[in-house]
Amino acid sequence: MGKPKVATASLAGCFGCHMALLDIDDRILKLIELVDFDKSPVDDIKKFTGRCTVGLIEGGCCNEENVHNLQDFRKHCDILIAVGDCATMGGIPAMRNGIPLKECLDEAYLNCPTAYNPSKQIPNDPELPLILDRVYPIQEVVKVDYFLPGCPPQADTLWAALTALLTNKPLDLPYELIKYD
Numbered sequence: 793m794g795k796p797k798v799a800t801a802s803l804a805g806c807f808g809c810h811m812a813l814l815d816i817d818d819r820i821l822k823l824i825e826l827v828d829f830d831k832s833p834v835d836d837i838k839k840f841t842g843r844c845t846v847g848l849i850e851g852g853c854c855n856e857e858n859v860h861n862l863q864d865f866r867k868h869c870d871i872l873i874a875v876g877d878c879a880t881m882g883g884i885p886a887m888r889n890g891i892p893l894k895e896c897l898d899e900a901y902l903n904c905p906t907a908y909n910p911s912k913q914i915p916n917d918p919e920l921p922l923i924l925d926r927v928y929p930i931q932e933v934v935k936v937d938y939f940l941p942g943c944p945p946q947a948d949t950l951w952a953a954l955t956a957l958l959t960n961k962p963l964d965l966p967y968e969l970i971k972y973d
């Protein structure tokens with residue numbers, strides 16, 4: 793039997809949670825003994841090659857592409873984990889949630905002091921993913937099995953969670969590894 797597979801994605805996130813995963817340092821060698829990476833920015837595989845045991849999601853959903861990507865992860869992963877505050881609560885991108893979307897776009901493309909936009913057009917090419925009315929934490933879009941808070945979660949938290957789940961142990965993290973900052 794082959795090794796279990798892990799997939800990862802960054803939706804509306806900053807890749808800081810992926811950096812935290814790489815922060816496990818030399819334990820990455822042990823991780824590679826335990827698992828194969830499937831669809832992930834870690835190995836640049838763009839499409840699922842098969843069923844995955846664990847899917848790690850960084851970031852919430854701010855556009856329709858995020859939603860499709862997240863639904864694809866839910867379909868292909870036995871266990872889905874929300875990694876970090878953006879996935880679990882929307883995080884910094886969700887700061888726009890209290891402001892109407894049009895106002896956000898006007899500020900970004902027309903009114904902000906550094907905007908250079910002689911056409912006065914807000915980008916609306918059909919090739920661009922449709923922006924959602926607000927930023928959604930991922931559990932508002934699909935069922936999520938576990939949440940690892942933090943901005944980002946500590947590398948030790950990610951390591952402890954992954955190794956427990958991949959070795960069929962209960963995910964019972966000590967208090968020190970659950971931080972909401």
Ligand code: SF4
Nearest residue numbers: 805806808876877878
């Ligand atoms: S939780 Fe923090 S580190 Fe992770 S994607 Fe969001 S802003 Fe970046």
